[in-house]
Amino acid sequence: MKKIIAVFCCLASFCSAASLAVSVLPFDDLSPDRKYTYAGKALAELLTADLGRVKNLLLLERTQLNKALTEMELGQTGLMDEKTAPRIGKLIGATHLIVGSYLFSGSSSVIVYKIMLVESGALAGTGRVTAGSDVIAAEKKLMRAVIASLRGIIPGLEAPENTDSSEPLDAVSLNRFGQALDAEQTGDYTRARELLKSLTDGRGNTQVFITVINNVNSRIADSDKRREEELKRSGQSTTDWNIFMRTTVSYTGSMRYTSLLEYCRRARLSPPKAPEGSIIDAREMTDYYIVFALAMLKRSEETVAEGSEFLSRYSTSMYYASVKNFVTEHLGVIKEREPLHKRTEAKIAALRADGDTEKTPRVMTDFRVAQEYFSAKMYDKALASYQSLSLGELEKLSVTPDMILYFIFQCHRELFHKQQAARIVATVENLFPESSYLATMRTLMNYMPE
Numbered sequence: 001m002k003k004i005i006a007v008f009c010c011l012a013s014f015c016s017a018a019s020l021a022v023s024v025l026p027f028d029d030l031s032p033d034r035k036y037t038y039a040g041k042a043l044a045e046l047l048t049a050d051l052g053r054v055k056n057l058l059l060l061e062r063t064q065l066n067k068a069l070t071e072m073e074l075g076q077t078g079l080m081d082e083k084t085a086p087r088i089g090k091l092i093g094a095t096h097l098i099v100g101s102y103l104f105s106g107s108s109s110v111i112v113y114k115i116m117l118v119e120s121g122a123l124a125g126t127g128r129v130t131a132g133s134d135v136i137a138a139e140k141k142l143m144r145a146v147i148a149s150l151r152g153i154i155p156g157l158e159a160p161e162n163t164d165s166s167e168p169l170d171a172v173s174l175n176r177f178g179q180a181l182d183a184e185q186t187g188d189y190t191r192a193r194e195l196l197k198s199l200t201d202g203r204g205n206t207q208v209f210i211t212v213i214n215n216v217n218s219r220i221a222d223s224d225k226r227r228e229e230e231l232k233r234s235g236q237s238t239t240d241w242n243i244f245m246r247t248t249v250s251y252t253g254s255m256r257y258t259s260l261l262e263y264c265r266r267a268r269l270s271p272p273k274a275p276e277g278s279i280i281d282a283r284e285m286t287d288y289y290i291v292f293a294l295a296m297l298k299r300s301e302e303t304v305a306e307g308s309e310f311l312s313r314y315s316t317s318m319y320y321a322s323v324k325n326f327v328t329e330h331l332g333v334i335k336e337r338e339p340l341h342k343r344t345e346a347k348i349a350a351l352r353a354d355g356d357t358e359k360t361p362r363v364m365t366d367f368r369v370a371q372e373y374f375s376a377k378m379y380d381k382a383l384a385s386y387q388s389l390s391l392g393e394l395e396k397l398s399v400t401p402d403m404i405l406y407f408i409f410q411c412h413r414e415l416f417h418k419q420q421a422a423r424i425v426a427t428v429e430n431l432f433p434e435s436s437y438l439a440t441m442r443t444l445m446n447y448m449p450e
Contacts, residue, residue, distance in 0.1 A: 038178030053160035089118035125149030134168035255449035418450035
């Protein structure tokens with residue numbers, strides 16, 4: 001009889017483990033100045049690596065989660081909270097999600113975690129760990145606490161052996177690790193490699209970093225190879241005049257200004273030879289298209305620099321008047337922008353000086369900061385501000401999640417991030433299909449340059 005009961009318990013445990021699919025989402029930064037925002041990605045990466053060594057625990061692959069978050073433009077921690085997390089979990093096939101937040105302050109670290117049931121959004125476990133300034137030690141305590149909570153679902157889970165780090169890591173380095181992971185996730189492999197190298201130089205126990213560096217180097221090589229193959233397939237030669245003309249006209253007509261800029265900068269290094277009797281030199285046309293693309297992309301400083309160089313080099317060019325207009329226009333933009341930005345930063349400083357009050361919670365102040373940046377057309381700062389917001393906290397204050405996603409979409413649109421803008425539309429379609437913003441977003445996508 002005892003043997004039967006033992007076998008039954010083992011089968012129950014196995015079935016429970018087999019039906020459990022866990023994923024760790026990036027943690028949220030609760031620091032007053034949010035200076036360690038990217039550390040949440042690093043915490044999730046380290047916790048996933050440790051939990052991956054636990055027997056009978058099925059963890060979804062990190063690449064699977066990253067792919068889903070990237071495709072939906074949900075890689076920033078501020079876009080994931082207790083309300084949106086279950087929806088994301090369903091999309092990636094998870095049954096349980098581990099979410100949480102952290103506060104790194106001086107010599108102390110506090111991490112709070114929650115284990116959520118994807119189907120209902122209910123809590124299956126929760127806990128809190130504290131440690132000193134060594135965030136690796138804090139993560140190890142977090143891992144053990146999470147495993148202890150998961151034992152209520154899968155009895156018999158044990159923490160993996162030899163998980164203690166022989167070298168401490170501070171919050172600044174952990175945040176840098178998170179920045180590297182973010183760069184890797186978004187495809188900026190060069191920056192990811194630089195950040196990871198800065199972490200490993202002079203360090204002993206950095207196996208996690210070394211593993212990621214190897215992965216990044218491999219992906220960079222694959223990316224370069226795919227790029228070369230794509231150029232060969234598309235026939236985008238810069239040395240053949242007919243192909244050069246066809247490609248530049250195509251990019252201009254389809255408003256693909258980023259591609260036009262990249263192509264012409266390559267053409268500048270190896271320009272095509274214009275046919276005999278041509279009224280314009282190939283280098284002159286290449287330089288003009290570079291100025292044109294920069295102007296269309298609203299990159300004012302570069303437009304003025306390249307445009308001024310063009311005007312001094314080609315004083316009799318048929319494009320002279322057009323380039324002069326670009327330079328004049330963007331000089332005006334720069335002149336008007338500087339005082340506007342100063343006024344905006346002063347207004348934001350005043351907002352932040354008021355601090356977190358019962359009447360105006362910090363998250364609402366952060367939202368107003370994002371709105372100020374957006375109104376001043378400081379779209380890069382507005383984007384970063386919107387992405388750091390907690391949707392759940394704002395919704396309690398009647399600011400809906402789809403509204404924030406709409407402003408993030410508009411920032412991407414103004415910054416000519418067409419792929420990212422398309423992902424935001426897909427995100428709203430998946431998470432908020434009844435949103436009143438969807439029709440406008442779809443219309444704007446149809447006329448968006450890139």
